[in-house]
Amino acid sequence: MNHNFSKVEEAFLKETQLQEITTRVPYIASDSFPKLGLLSALSFLEWVSKNPQGVISLPSAKTAQYFQNYTHFLLDNWDNQKGIDIRAKYGLADVAKPDLSGLTFVQMGEFFPIDPKQHNSLYNYAVEHYIKGFGFDAEKALLINSEEIELADGKHYSEVFPDYKIDLSLRYREAKTHQEQLQQRSIFQIDNWCRAYETKIREKGGIGFFMSGIGPDGHIAFNTRGTDHFSGTRLTETNFETQAITAADLGGIEVSRNRLVITIGLGTLKFNPKNKAIIYAAGEAIADVIKNSIECEASICYPATSLQGLENARFYLTEGAAVKLDDAIDCYYKCSPWNHQKTERAVIDLCKKINKFGSKLELADLKADKYCSMIPDLSENTVQSVIDSITAKLQKGMEREKNQTYYHTGPHHDDIMLGIMPATNRQSREASNELHFSVMTSGYNAVTNTFLRDLLLDTLDLLNHGKIEMINFPDFFQDGYKYKWDKDLYHYLDNIAAQDAEEKRRGVCHRTVRALVSIWDLNNEEQLRETIDEILTVLKNSYDGGINPPKIQKLKGMIREFEEELVWAHYGTMVKNVHHLHLGFYSGESNFENDVLPILNDFRKYKPTVISLAMDPQGSGPDTHYKVLQAVSKAVEEWNKEEDLSNLRIVGYRNVWFRYNPWDVEVIVPVSLNSLATLDQSFTECYITQVNASFPSYQLDGKFSDVTRRVWFEQHKQIELLLGKNFFYQNESPLLRATHGMIYHRELTVEQFLAESAKLGKAMENLG
Structure with a gap:
């Protein structure tokens, strides 16, 4: 089949095993997410070189980072040896450096209403990353600015929609109050604004180059499942999957559930039949969506199938995202x-x-x-x-090991729990084993302003009733607060046993007071109260999803640290064995000393025999996962120069976002019904900032522990179908008889692990 690939695409296609493309929309599969960024950047610059006055629409998600980085890198190095070598390799040897200033940029979507000055506004993103970052002409750009969309009676959106909720049923029903009448007329004015925006795009000939990620329901821009394929720019609601994905940007799903969006339509994308519409996607988590999008007939259930009529439509995928395509399955069996x-x-x-x-x-x-x-x-x-x-892998997962030192790492709080908790629980039951749990980042983004505000108000209430007794000790504000941090844990755990919710909350408030004194260097109760009031004022004047001041970020991070300590204290792990490394990349201060040395020093000190980490070999998961993997890899590499690590084992696990298959792994851990219940109880009792699922998985409207239990159960059914029910029900092992879940994980030697991480690291070399 002739897919009319460009020179850049042909060059990338030659590097892949997947040569036979039979899907309804052509695609290219790359071995890593960073490499997709290079492909996207080269493809964009190739198109611009031929269309210097073209109309473009570019992605505004965090996953666009590699595309932007490589575009800057290529433009900055176009005529030096690095740039020349890349261009020669990928089909742009004779192309002059493109000028981006003649392009017309079209913003594809925006939350509505939202202050355009907020960092989580997509308007702000477009201005900072594209108008300023790429040097696009601001006068030509078509942008979606909530402040510039006129509403009824000239009122501001905060007056028309004071709670930011917009009832679209007012388009069709009678407005029953003066406020509803105002809202109804305003909605129609927004609709007219959207019509005018669509007209401006079409008057310019339509979008000629479009690039976007794809949502977990298959949405493009904000065109969710069920969208008409001929839709235009409009104000619309979103669905749960989209709300879950945008919760992190908006400060929790409580906000994203109620925020509408303005989006260009699927018909907008197809108006220009020559539009080069590129959809990029990474990771096995999106593989089903990709299969439905490019192998199925056009359907409103799969928004991306609307692109089948565009001759220049493309999907740029990682091998993980392409893994369920018929072509990829064929290649898996035939190409090696x-x-x-x-x-x-x-x-x-x-x-x-x-x-x-x-x-x-x-x-x-x-x-x-x-x-x-x-x-x-x-x-x-x-x-x-x-x-x-497979039985041998199961037996390996059941081994009771002795005299081991485990160093379990997690990019974020709860990653270890959701990845391998049943395995760590069995390890902890053997007295000769030593366990360490090390979280690499602060995790403050996972604590909402609402949670912190409520916690501080509770703390003030306890202070007012004299129930924070530790502050009365003479040396508490000098150095007494530094000691007995574990006392807060045991107070909390005792009251889990006592089922006393009020006293559990008091334990959290105790830790909050210690954190406040530590961060703000407080000297007395009066300063403590003043600081709490100041923080409450800051939170009151902050928008949901806004960037908190550094000290409040640290306070939120210390709350997450308390949660992590609580989880492992459940199973007898002491506070000193739970480590909070705060790697530098998370705060923008990335270097060897801040990212690698803290891990290396722990290796030197504790001398683990087993190291675990969240493994994402294609770099397709959260950026934090990739950076932590590389930091751990470099620490292992350095430690390997100092000691004989021939017996060190590296365990690679995945959590709710990504899954292994039984044929991918060396170890399968059986999970009993009791462990499934323990997981849920521990998560609910200890991850207090997460129990209401402000930042849920798009896979389930609920807690991450619910998603994890479902994944482990599904993996058990997969193994059960192979081995048979009687293998479990009539097994001589009580554990296997009680098994209702499975965990899959890798087990690598140091040499194997370093080789895999080096392969991924090479994808980043060209960024210098």
């Missing part, structure tokens, strides 16, 4: 030598396809299957060989 991992996948997938237990599969079933029939030396023993290898 066969191994037992492929046999495992083919047999396990066959069980699912024909809904048949592995023990019931017959040789005829395997021969009739497209991929099982490719297994070398296919025989009656093939299925048993897979059952044996």
Whole structure:
């Protein structure tokens, strides 16, 4: 099939194993998310070189960072050796440096209403990153500024919609109050503004170059599942998946649930039939959406299928995002030598396809299957060989180890729990083992202003009733606050046992007081009260999702640290074994001393025999995951120069965002029903900032622990279908008889781990 790939795309396609493209919209699959940034940047500059006066619309999500970084890098190095080498490699050898000043930038969407000066406004993002950052002409740009959209009677949106809630049913029903009449007329004026915005785009010939990520429901811009494929610019509501994704930007789903959006439509994208519409996506979490978007017939259930009519539409994907495409599955089996991992996948997938237990599969079933029939030396023993290898992984996951020092790392608070908690619980039951839990970032972004405000008000109330007794000790404000931080934990845990919610809250307030004294260097109760009042004033005058002052960020981070200590104290881990490393990259101060040395010093001090980390080998997860993986890798590399690490094991786990498959891993850990319940109880009792799910997974409207339990259960069903129910129900092992969940994780040697992380690191080399 002729897909009319550009020179840049052809060059990237040659580097991939996936050569046969049969989807309804063509795609290119890359081995890492950073490399998608390079592909996107080169493709953009290639198009601009041919269309210097063109109309463009570019992404405004955090995932656009690599695209922006590489675009700047290429323009800054166009005519030096670095730039020349990259251009020669990727089809732009003879292209003159593009001038971006003639382009017309179109903002694809915006929350409404929102102050355009807020950092989480997409208008602000467009101005800072594209108008200023790329040097686009501000006079030509079409931007969505809430302040400039006229409403009824010339009123400001804060007067018309004082709670920021907009009832779109007013388009169709009678307005029953004066305020509703004002809102109704304003909604129609917004609709007229949207019509005019759409007209301006079309008068310019339509969008010629469009680039966007894709949402977990398949949305493009804010065109969610169910959107008409001929829709134009409009004011509209969003769905849960979109609200969950935007919760981090808006300060919690409590805000994003009620915030409407203005978005260009799917019809806007198709107005110019030559529009080069690029959708990029990374990670296996989005693989089902990608499959539905480019293999299915056009459907309003899959917004991206609307692009099938555009001859220049493209999907730029990581191999993980492409993993469920028919082409990718074919390539997996055909493009490299066969191994037992492929046999495992083919047999396990066959069980699912024909809904048949592995023990019931017959040789005829395997021969009739497209991929099982490719297994070398296919025989009656093939299925048993897979059952044996998966059982061996299960046995490895059940081993009771002794005399080990575990150093478990998490990019964020709760990552370790949601990744491997049943395994860590078993490790902690052996007295000869030593466990350390190390969180690499502060995590303050996960604490809402509302939570902190309520906590400070509770603290003031306890102060007023004389229930923060520790402040009465003579040396408390001098150095007494530094001691017995674990006392707050045990006060809280005792009252979990006592089921006393009021006293649990008091324990949190105790820790809050210690944190306040530590951060603000307070000398007495009067200063403590004044500081609380000052913080409350700052929070009152802050917008949801706004950037807090550094000291308030630190306070929020220390609340998250308390939560992490609570979790592991449940299982007997002391406070001194829970480490808060605050790596520098999280605060914009990235270097060896701030990112790698804290981890390396812990390795030197505790000498772990097992190190765990969240592993995302294609760099497609949250940016923090990639940076932590690289920091841990560099620390291991340095430590390897100092000591013999031939017996050190590296455990790679994934949490609710990304999953392994049973054929990807070396270890499968069975999870009992009791462990599933323990996970939920621990999460609910300890991660107090998260229990109301202000920042939920798009996969479930609830707590992360609920998502995790569902994932572990689904993974158990996958293994159960291979091994059979009786393998579990009649097993001699009580643990396997009680198993209702599974955790998959990698186990690598130092050499293997460093090789995998180095492969990902190479994708970043060109950024210098």
